[in-house]
Amino acid sequence: MLDDKRVRADTPGIGPGPGTGLVFLDSAGSSLSPRIVTDTVVDHLRREAEVGGYRAANERLDDLAAVKTAIGTLINAAPASIALSDSATRSWADFFYSVPLSPGDRVLISGADYASNAIAALQRAEATGATVQQIPSDGTGQIDLEALAAMMDERVKLVSVLHVPTNGGLVNPAAEATRIAHSVGALVLLDACQSAGQLPIDVVELDVDALSVTGRKWLRGPRGTGFLYLRPELAASMVPERLDLHSAQWVAPDKYTLAADASRFEFWECDVAARLGLGAAVRYLLDLGPDDVYTAIAARAEYLRKSLQRIARVTVRDLGIQHNGIVSFTVDGVESIDIRDRLAAQDITVSVSHASSTLLDMTARGLASVVRASPHCFVGFEELDRFVAAVAAL
Template sequence: MCGVVVDLWWDGRDGVDGSRAGCGPAPDQGAHVIDLNAVRADTPASIERVFLDSAGSSLPPRQVLDAVIGHLRREAEIGGYTAGRERADDLEAGYGVFADLLGAEPDEIAFTDSATRSWLAAFDAVPLTAGDRILITEVEYAGNAVPILHRAREVGATVETVPSDALGQVDVEALKELLDERVKLVSLVHVPTNNGLVNPVKEVAEAAHEVGALVLLDACQSLGQLPVRADELGVDLISGTGRKWLRGPRGTGVLVVRRSAREVLRPRLVDLHSGEWVSPHEIRLREDARVFELWECSIADRLGLIAAARYALDLGLEQIRRAVADRADRLRRGLAELPGVVVRDIGEQRSGIVTFTVAGRRVVELRDELAGHGVVVSTSHAGSTLLDMTKRGLDEVVRASPHYFVEPAQVDQAVEAVSRCAR
């Protein structure tokens, strides 16, 4: 699929193999690092432009394209049902692939058509009644906040915000002060959509479990750029998408439901895949995570999602993390040196998302102007992360998210493009 090389480190400034100037820490002696030439050959569009929008929708490698397009062609030849039966074993194996990726068991994995669908299915199954409490953080995403506030209003629950610490991530000590037996759910965003921080997940989970609360981790922006393992993080539920850092197709998602959480959850959106009709007035729901799946799905896209997960596992999650951190740190340093440019990232641990503003420029105009220079970025606005953006006095930011397939020289090219726009 894609190769690795041993003891190869790309020079962060001049592109010469073997030098570490400006790259940060080198990998451990003998560690495998990503073969940049190989992954770029798998991603031709990464050569044509400086692609810095993996936090939006990344570029899939050719292996993912082959899986999706190949199956669509097969459906055109013999029909969707027959083509699906041909790939039954591959689809079943996908649960094991994602179990490996996410530190879970195969029966704790469910596939959906988006991170939103995964998150909503899990949240909707959390039993809530009047007087219950839901805790969110200051970097909660609007896609979660809207259904949380909507359902809380319906059932009479309350929604409270856990303060952030001085560095921007959730304040675990403040969380502990808020926790009691009425807290039924802690909604935690692993990597926010609008800044560079990574929240401390394990500490939050340990504190929440002291009072019996469930922890639903939104890993939409972390899955595919950071190791996300349920067995290490200790959370009860994880929602994720295929289209971002995992480099899978749009319209794909995954949900992790730990066995311990299944005893508490009450799935409400079910169909003939989630359960079976055993008598005229009786049904029997599945006992594994697939109770959160629905019958109809795109087989082609799911095969592409599984191919994307295999691709990431073959490269190595730690190797991906290092490469993304290298590109993002390089971009932050370059932008911070430009007059009129302010890097807006917060947090003690930083992710691959780099946000910034340019004095006197609207972010949408910057995005479009950078596209004219061959640099692809996106934007983030206050409505998507209202609490955080309001607290920091921001209406909008430019969001750049370099993946491992971006050359260090391309990062410098992006910095130069921003410099031209700022002038």
């Protein structure tokens, strides 16, 4: 069972006791880091100021390597199959732009796919002559597996699966979608930006070809961090669109050799302090017990859903069969931004998801925006009650 007192004590951004201070409900945006993460980042920045960035980094080479080891433990992957990056978007794009596409090839995207993914797919389609098609959603809002199966043929080169949408609480059947895509040899790129850190992720069970993750959300790492997982054979064979002297080695005037593993998707220059902070965040999650954290998040989100559903003029907008830690809702007659700002004036932090972020899904549902509340394990139920009361008072 999760040690609630420890988690609260380790999170300086919230009050010392339940019901006091900030009510933070935006871990789907950028969560509150535990103290060990902040200390790790700041300590390294201070060391850089003392001895310079190169020496400071060389002192932490083993610790930097341990970041991938910790991530590998979390997602059941070999460290060599992980490339560190500055965001989930960077990770997703680095893989996607390296997938060969030709005229007539097809790329399938989820109905709730994120704008950055869709824009990249459309841009490459324009450049290569490929086409981008939407995977329909079923009556529950998740990926329609039967429709996906009917869309598959040898021209489908990549299927983009959104594990958890940015604008709501459903969980897509990623493993099932992957099996369908693999039946015709298509690659599967899983966007786990909103799932890593709040849901179990086992890349062997999911069987995806690549997975993109950010550090700043449910993992509670620093901004400017993320990682890309690649299936081991792809990590050793796929050719990235861009290279430098870290991802490849210049071995002769007219020759270079690629790194032998997923580090071919990394550049030499990076924010060392932030990456050490990411490693601290993942190790902190592992130390707490991931399953205990996931259970705590799910319990808080479900408590919010049921509480909000009892308030007149409030509509919970979450779809799907399996839910996650994001709770989306609207209030009749009150704009989502106004709700966010009025709650912020009461020291309650939520965020707004606009239609431009998930255009296909939000347009189909006739929604311009939704309020997004995403409680992590450090949020107490007294604070959830305070939030619910504030929404009711709107």
